[in-house]
Amino acid sequence: MTSGHPSSGTGPIPGPVLAWGLAGLIPFLGLPMLSLAAPDLSGWGDRALGLYAAVILSFLGGARWGRAVSDPEPNPRTIAFSMAPSVAAWGLILLPPDRSGLQLAGLAGALVLHLLWDLRSQGLPGWYPRLRLILTAGAVAGLAAGALV
Numbered sequence: 476m477t478s479g480h481p482s483s484g485t486g487p488i489p490g491p492v493l494a495w496g497l498a499g500l501i502p503f504l505g506l507p508m509l510s511l512a513a514p515d516l517s518g519w520g521d522r523a524l525g526l527y528a529a530v531i532l533s534f535l536g537g538a539r540w541g542r543a544v545s546d547p548e549p550n551p552r553t554i555a556f557s558m559a560p561s562v563a564a565w566g567l568i569l570l571p572p573d574r575s576g577l578q579l580a581g582l583a584g585a586l587v588l589h590l591l592w593d594l595r596s597q598g599l600p601g602w603y604p605r606l607r608l609i610l611t612a613g614a615v616a617g618l619a620a621g622a623l624v
Contacts, residue, residue, distance in 0.1 A: 503617030529564035536560035
């Protein structure tokens with residue numbers, strides 16, 4: 476956060492946050508390229524991509540959970556919803572390997588649903604929606620590419 480306060484306006488995305496967020500797109504975009512360049516590794520690439528997306532969904536849910544429990548009286552609905560990304564991701568990574576396209580599409584859908592939740596939420600930094608749009612677009616593009624390769 477630029478000023479350390481969630482309602483600090485729409486200022487620039489803090490440099491370290493943007494840099495680490497963009498670095499987090501490397502597996503989303505690199506794994507489909509690897510599968511394209513080395514088709515014999517596509518099964519491994521799909522599995523790695525799905526697992527990484529599941530980790531990111533769990534991270535996003537955990538971030539929202541942490542934000543909610545920092546309030547003196549946490550909102551029970553937010554606590555419950557913040558668990559959904561981890562549970563959804565877990566269910567999707569349990570799909571058999573021959574369903575990797577469905578798995579990657581489901582993970583992309585879960586990321587989009589989380590983005591919509593973030594865009595509608597209050598109390599987050601003003602720059603956060605822009606960050607989430609950028610990162611979700613990159614992640615969904617990578618998952619779509621992985622599903623198609």
